[in-house]
Amino acid sequence: MSEPLARVLIADDEADLRALLQRYLGEQGYAVRAVEDAAQAERLLRRERYDVLVLDVMMPGEDGLAACRRLRAQGETIPILMLTARGEPVDRVVGLEMGADDYLAKPFNPRELAARIQALVRRQRLLGAHHGPVADPGGEIRFGAFVLRLDQRRLVRGDEDVPLSTAEFALLRVLAQQPRRPLGRDRLLQLAYGPDHAATERSIDVQVMRLRKVVEADPSHPRHIRTVWGFGYEFVPNPDAP
Secondary structure, eight states, rough: OOSSEEEEEEESHHHHHHHHHHHHHHTTOEEEESSSHHHHHHHHHHHSOOSSEEEEEEESEEEEEEEHHHHHHTOOOEEEEEEEEEOHHHHHHHHHHHHHHHHSSSSSOOHHHHHHHHHHHHHHHHEEEEEEEETTTTOOOEEEEEEETTTEEEEEEEEEEEOOOOHHHHHHHHHHHSSTEEEHHHHHOOOOHHHTTOHHHHHHHHHHHHHHHHSSSSTOOOSSSSTTTTTEEEESSSSTTO
C-alpha cells in the first residue's frame, strides 16, 4: 500500500458527517480516524501520530474550543482545524485565539475541507525546510531571552521549550528571518501560510497578539514585534541596538 497523503484525526459528534468525511478523505488518499468527542481524540493523540486534527466546536462534554485551548497549553503543536455551525467572523477569531490554525463553518463541501487539510500539511512540512535568510548557519535566531531554532521547529527560553501552534511558529519564523523590515499583512499571509490559505488579515492580527503574549515582557508595549501603523508588522531582535 502507498503512504497516505497525511494522517487525519477528526472529532465530531455527528455520526453521518464522520462517516462521510472518512469515506471522502479516504478516497482522496488520507488515512482517517474519526471519533465522537474530544476525550477520545486526546487518547488517540497520546498513542499515535497524526498530521492534522479536525475539531468540531459544539460537542458533548468538552467543546472544541476548550479542547483546543487545553491542548495548546499542554504543548501540543499539531495543526488544528475547527468546524462549527456558527460562521460569524467573531467565532473565527475566538477559535484562532484559542490556538486553532484554520476554521471552517458548517455546512461545507468536503472538497474544501480536503483542500484546507492539504494546505495545513504542506505548511507544516515546509517549516522543516530552509527558505529565506537565516540569522546564522546553525539556523538559530536569538532575540531577548529566546532562541528560535529553525531546524528543530522550536522556540526556547533558557532550558525550556515554549509551545507554539503551527500558525504561530510559521508567522514568527517569517518575521524573525526578516528583521527590521516592515512586512504588510498580505505579504505575511503569503510567506507564512502560502497563497492558497484561507486566513485573513484579521487572522494575522490575532496570531501577532498571541505571539506577543509569549515573547513580550509587556504585550501592550511590544519591543520585538512592533506594529507599523496602517501597514503591518516589524520584527526587532535587539530593541536597544542603534
